[in-house]
Amino acid sequence: MKFLIQKCSKEVRHDFAFTLLEAIRFNNWFKNRHKREKITYKFIDTEFDDDKFTKLEFKPIHRKYVPIGSNQFVIAFLQHFYGITPKPLNIPTELLKPEFLERFVFNGTEKEIAGEKFVKSRDKIKGFTEFVDDNIDVPEGNYQISDVINIESEWRAFVYKGRLRGLRNYSGEFTMFPDVELINRIIATYSPNAPIAYTLDVGINQDAPIEVDIQEYKGENNTFIIEAHDFFSCGLYGFADLSILPQMFHGWFWQYIQIQMVENRRDIL
Numbered sequence: 001m002k003f004l005i006q007k008c009s010k011e012v013r014h015d016f017a018f019t020l021l022e023a024i025r026f027n028n029w030f031k032n033r034h035k036r037e038k039i040t041y042k043f044i045d046t047e048f049d050d051d052k053f054t055k056l057e058f059k060p061i062h063r064k065y066v067p068i069g070s071n072q073f074v075i076a077f078l079q080h081f082y083g084i085t086p087k088p089l090n091i092p093t094e095l096l097k098p099e100f101l102e103r104f105v106f107n108g109t110e111k112e113i114a115g116e117k118f119v120k121s122r123d124k125i126k127g128f129t130e131f132v133d134d135n136i137d138v139p140e141g142n143y144q145i146s147d148v149i150n151i152e153s154e155w156r157a158f159v160y161k162g163r164l165r166g167l168r169n170y171s172g173e174f175t176m177f178p179d180v181e182l183i184n185r186i187i188a189t190y191s192p193n194a195p196i197a198y199t200l201d202v203g204i205n206q207d208a209p210i211e212v213d214i215q216e217y218k219g220e221n222n223t224f225i226i227e228a229h230d231f232f233s234c235g236l237y238g239f240a241d242l243s244i245l246p247q248m249f250h251g252w253f254w255q256y257i258q259i260q261m262v263e264n265r266r267d268i269l
Contacts, residue, residue: 001250003041004062004077006069010045016236017068020249023242030243039246041065046073066253071125071233084260088125089198089228090144094190100182102205102224103147110138118146120227151203152176154226157183158239159198160248162191168237176204179223186225196255197231197248230256 003024005017012018024039031038042065047055053072058080067077078084096105106112113119113132121127122142131148132138153172158165164187167178183202187194203226231252 001037001039001246002065003039003246003249004065004067005041005043006067006073007043007045008070009047012043014069014233016234019236019240019242020068020245022240023245026242027246048072066250067232068249069233074232075125082257082260084257086125086230086256087123088121088127089230090120090122091225091227092190092193094193095186095225095228097189100186100189100225102207102222103149105144105146107142108145109142110140113138113143113145116148118148119143120146149203149224150205150207151226152206153178153204155202155204156235156237156239157187157200157202158236158241158248159187159194159200160244160251161196162187162194165241165244166239168239170201170235170237172204176221178202178204179221182223190228195230195252197252199229199231199234201226201228 003020005012005020006014012021021041024041027039042062044057044062045055046053046069048070053076056073056076058077062077063081067074075085078086091101091105093107096107107122110119114134116131116133118131119138120129120143122144124141128139128141128143130136130138151172153174153176154170155178156168156170157178158167164180164184167180167183183200186200186202202223204221204223206221231248
């Protein structure tokens, strides 16, 4: 395994990069006892200002490496070497099920947005993402459109090879723990088409589900999917399974490249 780790103004600045470096040290120490492959890495210094790189010099040898850095850095790498621009996963189509959502969510265009909604671009990572209403102009494009829902606690699930590998609270009330059984059902539903590694963000609230009689509701926690992310440039929030973290970054990247190259060949044919 080979990793190309971004430095910003000569500093490593991303939590996942720091944790990956620790995982590499652990794996290289462990390999001496169990004959594991040595993991290598290089740094590349970048400068970024006003939504564009002012310093970014890829070399041909870098093509053999897995890029580790900001969304802009990884996307620039994919565009430079493979002509690929990844799109956001948002909530995958397979998971647009009432049992996972606790609200109405659909894929559409800006013309289908009515009333107060939360909208997120399906065309561009870090694209237009806002709470909107009828008084806000939404740029032309493809969006995932969601009813607004109360979120009291937010958690990130880490998934590798179809298994839940970690859960970390990243916003809100950390004492509200998500429904792990529901998360595992989400993972199982998505598994046939899921990447080898990804994150799954879930929310929790105590609002009564629509189908429940409000007079009988006892204030139980509801867990629901917020969105999924391909396994690159995503905050770890303390997730540090050093034994598999390099494999998660490495496995996702090369699987993604293979899938995109196959799809590109199909488009040509």
